[in-house]
Each structure stands twice: as structure tokens, then as C-alpha cells.
Amino acid sequence: MNKTLELNHLADIAKAIGHPHRLALLQQLFIREYSVEELSELTELSITNTSQHLQHLKKVGLVLTRRQGKNIIYRIGDGPIANILAELRNFLSFQNNEIKTLIYNGIHYPKQLEGVSIAELIEKLEDGAYLLDVRSKEDYQAGHIPGAVNIPCEELNAHLAELPKSTQIITYCGGRFCVLSINAVALLKQYGFEVCRVPDGFPGWQAAGLSISS
Known part of the structure; x- marks a missing residue:
């Protein structure tokens, strides 16, 4: 061109x-x-x-x-559109430290921001990690990462007994515009679960061209 x-x-x-x-x-x-x-x-x-x-x-x-x-x-549309929006979000965060402010004021656990990439997620799933989709039931049914268990974030507290204590839990939600997985990590860590999140969430999985279940 x-x-x-x-x-x-x-x-x-x-x-x-x-x-x-x-x-x-x-x-x-x-x-x-x-x-x-x-x-x-x-x-x-x-x-x-x-x-x-x-x-x-x-x-x-x-x-x-x-x-x-x-x-x-x-x-x-087709293609890595989620990546475009994610990078815009990253630049905004770089400029105004928005994410750190959100964590400090709302959750007070900075480590909840830490997460795994899509490539790391695939490796962890192969090693037997437990994948938790904390979006709404409607969003989950519209499309989700294969093998993910859906417990909406607002219902998580009532389903703690269903979650494994001996296996790493990886949460995801609607991507970098969504804080549901941050909230889920904060809650689960309080109860002693080994847990992390996928910052790019479902949009990141889609952008990578990986298979989707519905």
C-alpha cells in the first residue's frame, strides 16, 4: 500500500x-x-x-x-480491534495513573492489578488452572473462553465453597475497560485462594483469534 x-x-x-x-x-x-x-x-x-x-x-x-x-x-468487526482499544487505555493510564488511583481508592490492594497474558493463560490452563468468568450470565452465554466456569462477580461470595483451594484460579471479565476481575481477585484473596486475573479478558482472547464457546 x-x-x-x-x-x-x-x-x-x-x-x-x-x-x-x-x-x-x-x-x-x-x-x-x-x-x-x-x-x-x-x-x-x-x-x-x-x-x-x-x-x-x-x-x-x-x-x-x-x-x-x-x-x-x-x-x-474482524481483526485485533480489542488491542487498539486496550492500547489506548494503556496510554491513558500511563498519562494519569488512572488504574493505580482506582485500586488505591476503591480496593486498596495494588497487587490485584497483576495478571497474566493470553499466552500465559494458555500455558496455565494446560497445567490445570481453574478458569473463572466473572461476567454476567448473559455475557457468558453470548461467548466465553472454552472451559471457563461462570460465576458473576456479584454472586461470587455465595459460591466460595464451589471453588478449589488447591488449584490456581484465573479470573477474567470484559477486558481493560472492566474491573470485575479486579474485584473478584480482591475477594478471593481475602479467603486464601491462589488467584490472578487476565487483564485483557475475553476481548483479548477474541483478538488472539482463539476458539470461543457459547
């Missing part, structure tokens, strides 16, 4: 995601497919506004569509 054309295309992608409403729409589409009406309700935008933002995202391939009867259904 011509260098100028490549830079122009990169600029188009940057421009497409350069709006908080579009980032909010992308976050929802990482969970599952939605119609315009559903996205409008979830993001509290008008249907017209939602549709306009989705068209900008579709133009550069960040979202894709399919027809279901009379409705157009939107889903996240």
Missing part, C-alpha cells in the same frame, strides 16, 4: 473512534450483537445518533452488519 494512502487510512480509523459515543458502542458490541434500537437504549443515545455513529464505525470496518428479518444487526 502506498505510504500516503496507508497514513490516510490510519487517520480515518483514528477519526472513526475519536468520539466517546463510538467508544461506548464498541464496548457494547464486544459483548454480543445488537440492533440499532438495542444499542440506542444501552448507550442512552437517540436512534438517529446511534445509527450515524455506527455508520462511521462501519465505514472503516470496526463494526460489521447482518440482516435479521427487517432488522440490521451490528457486531464488532
Whole structure:
């Protein structure tokens, strides 16, 4: 690709995601497919506004569509889109130390930020680690990492007896925009479990092109 054309295309992608409403729409589409009406309700935008933002995202391939009867259904586009948003988040954290502030003020356990990469997760699963999905039941059913057990974070305290004390537990949630796995690690450590988290979560698994269960 011509260098100028490549830079122009990169600029188009940057421009497409350069709006908080579009980032909010992308976050929802990482969970599952939605119609315009559903996205409008979830993001509290008008249907017209939602549709306009989705068209900008579709133009550069960040979202894709399919027809279901009379409705157009939107889903996240192909490729490492989760990585793009994760790196934006990393840069924001570098600038304002946001994550450390969140941990210090809300959880007070800085080590809960520590986690494993997707590659390390695969190795740990091969060694028999227990994988815990702490997202909602709806998000889990829409798609999850194969072999993961689902206990929503808010229900975790009631299911502690079901978790192994002799096996490492690895938690994950909706990625770097989500704090559910941080909260889960904090809770489980209080009860003596050996536990860590996957900061990139389910979006990171998707971005790596690995198989997904539903």
C-alpha cells in the first residue's frame, strides 16, 4: 500500500473512534450483537445518533452488519480491534495513573492489578488452572473462553465453597475497560485462594483469534 494512502487510512480509523459515543458502542458490541434500537437504549443515545455513529464505525470496518428479518444487526468487526482499544487505555493510564488511583481508592490492594497474558493463560490452563468468568450470565452465554466456569462477580461470595483451594484460579471479565476481575481477585484473596486475573479478558482472547464457546 502506498505510504500516503496507508497514513490516510490510519487517520480515518483514528477519526472513526475519536468520539466517546463510538467508544461506548464498541464496548457494547464486544459483548454480543445488537440492533440499532438495542444499542440506542444501552448507550442512552437517540436512534438517529446511534445509527450515524455506527455508520462511521462501519465505514472503516470496526463494526460489521447482518440482516435479521427487517432488522440490521451490528457486531464488532474482524481483526485485533480489542488491542487498539486496550492500547489506548494503556496510554491513558500511563498519562494519569488512572488504574493505580482506582485500586488505591476503591480496593486498596495494588497487587490485584497483576495478571497474566493470553499466552500465559494458555500455558496455565494446560497445567490445570481453574478458569473463572466473572461476567454476567448473559455475557457468558453470548461467548466465553472454552472451559471457563461462570460465576458473576456479584454472586461470587455465595459460591466460595464451589471453588478449589488447591488449584490456581484465573479470573477474567470484559477486558481493560472492566474491573470485575479486579474485584473478584480482591475477594478471593481475602479467603486464601491462589488467584490472578487476565487483564485483557475475553476481548483479548477474541483478538488472539482463539476458539470461543457459547
